[in-house]
Amino acid sequence: MKKVTKIGVLTSGGDSPGMNACVRAVVRTGLYHGMEVFGIMRGYSGMVENDIFKMESRSVANIIQRGGTVLKTSRCKEFMTPEGRLKAYNNLKKHGINGLVIIGGDGSFRGAQIFSNEHDIPCVGLPGTIDKDIAGTDFTIGFDTAVNTAVSAIDKIRDTADAHDRLFIIEVMGRDAGYIALHSGIATGAEHILIPEKKTDIEDIVLQLAEKERRKKLMNIIVVAEGDDFGGGDEVARFIRARLPQQEVRVSILGHIQRGGSPSCFDRLIASRMGYSAVECLLQGRHNVFVGIVNNRMHYMPLNEAVKKKQRISEEWMKIVKILAS
Numbered sequence: 074m075k076k077v078t079k080i081g082v083l084t085s086g087g088d089s090p091g092m093n094a095c096v097r098a099v100v101r102t103g104l105y106h107g108m109e110v111f112g113i114m115r116g117y118s119g120m121v122e123n124d125i126f127k128m129e130s131r132s133v134a135n136i137i138q139r140g141g142t143v144l145k146t147s148r149c150k151e152f153m154t155p156e157g158r159l160k161a162y163n164n165l166k167k168h169g170i171n172g173l174v175i176i177g178g179d180g181s182f183r184g185a186q187i188f189s190n191e192h193d194i195p196c197v198g199l200p201g202t203i204d205k206d207i208a209g210t211d212f213t214i215g216f217d218t219a220v221n222t223a224v225s226a227i228d229k230i231r232d233t234a235d236a237h238d239r240l241f242i243i244e245v246m247g248r249d250a251g252y253i254a255l256h257s258g259i260a261t262g263a264e265h266i267l268i269p270e271k272k273t274d275i276e277d278i279v280l281q282l283a284e285k286e287r288r289k290k291l292m293n294i295i296v297v298a299e300g301d302d303f304g305g306g307d308e309v310a311r312f313i314r315a316r317l318p319q320q321e322v323r324v325s326i327l328g329h330i331q332r333g334g335s336p337s338c339f340d341r342l343i344a345s346r347m348g349y350s351a352v353e354c355l356l357q358g359r360h361n362v363f364v365g366i367v368n369n370r371m372h373y374m375p376l377n378e379a380v381k382k383k384q385r386i387s388e389e390w391m392k393i394v395k396i397l398a399s
């Protein structure tokens with residue numbers, strides 16, 4: 074096994090708060106070990122287009138507290154083709170890069186896995202996504218910040234919902250994953266939480282709301298993940314308005330506000346630990362691996378396993394939602 078001496082780092086897929094803290098940790102740990110570190114711009118696009126530059130310790134100064142990603146990000150179509158990946162490989166070779174750290178979501182890891190099978194560049198994947206839908210880690214970089222953004226927005230909406238006795242339907246992010254909805258919904262005392270992982274029984278929700286209407290409980294919060302099987306906030310509102318015309322229904326779509334902002338302390342910490350561990354993995358010959366944190370300890374899983382598994386929603390949590398919202 075060849076020793077890794079020059080590493081490339083990139084951020085890919087949807088950005089998440091804490092990606093910068095992670096890039097910083099990769100760069101500084103690499104330099105500490107005497108490696109050369111290269112930043113790759115716009116995810117795999119920068120690899121394909123040779124948008125690659127050498128990073129020094131100062132390149133990552135003053136970024137630990139910033140949201141977004143200084144390396145920028147993208148979802149690169151060309152990298153999905155063997156020709157695109159070959160171009161990317163040749164560009165890495167031009168710089169002598171012989172190890173890669175990929176910070177992103179499951180789509181990014183699928184790309185890394187195919188790439189590492191085709192070409193002799195060891196890859197380490199780190200979970201950077203607000204969605205928290207990745208197996209092999211209790212948390213992903215950015216989730217804590219995003220969910221806290223959602224919580225503070227929902228708290229504000231609750232004030233006005235209460236003042237007017239209104240039903241609010243709040244759509245949070247999560248095209249395929251309900252973690253932001255589940256965590257923020259529980260934390261704000263939402264009456265209903267709709268997530269893609271569980272079939273939504275909209276008729277049952279209408280029945281429950283009608284029963285509350287009889288008790289004059291008109292202020293209710295429904296948190297819905299954008300990818301719920303029934304639909305997003307607008308679809309849920311349309312259905313309820315048709316069935317319960319006396320209810321004052323309002324919709325609030327939180328959207329990309331959840332992706333931005335300064336990362337929480339927790340996200341900065343896990344990002345720093347993961348970035349550090351990724352470099353240690355490359356040095357120790359632990360290649361093509363996904364690095365997460367489970368029970369507060371570093372956890373390693375082969376990349377090809379990580380791309381197959383999904384984090385599962387806990388049944389107990391669903392039970393808690395039902396009991397506490399009644």
Ligand code: F6P
Pocket residue numbers: 086087088202203204246247248249299332
């Ligand atoms: O990064 C994850 C995510 O924020 C999902 O929750 C959301 O559905 C998606 O990205 C939105 O992607 P885009 O910014 O490309 O519209």
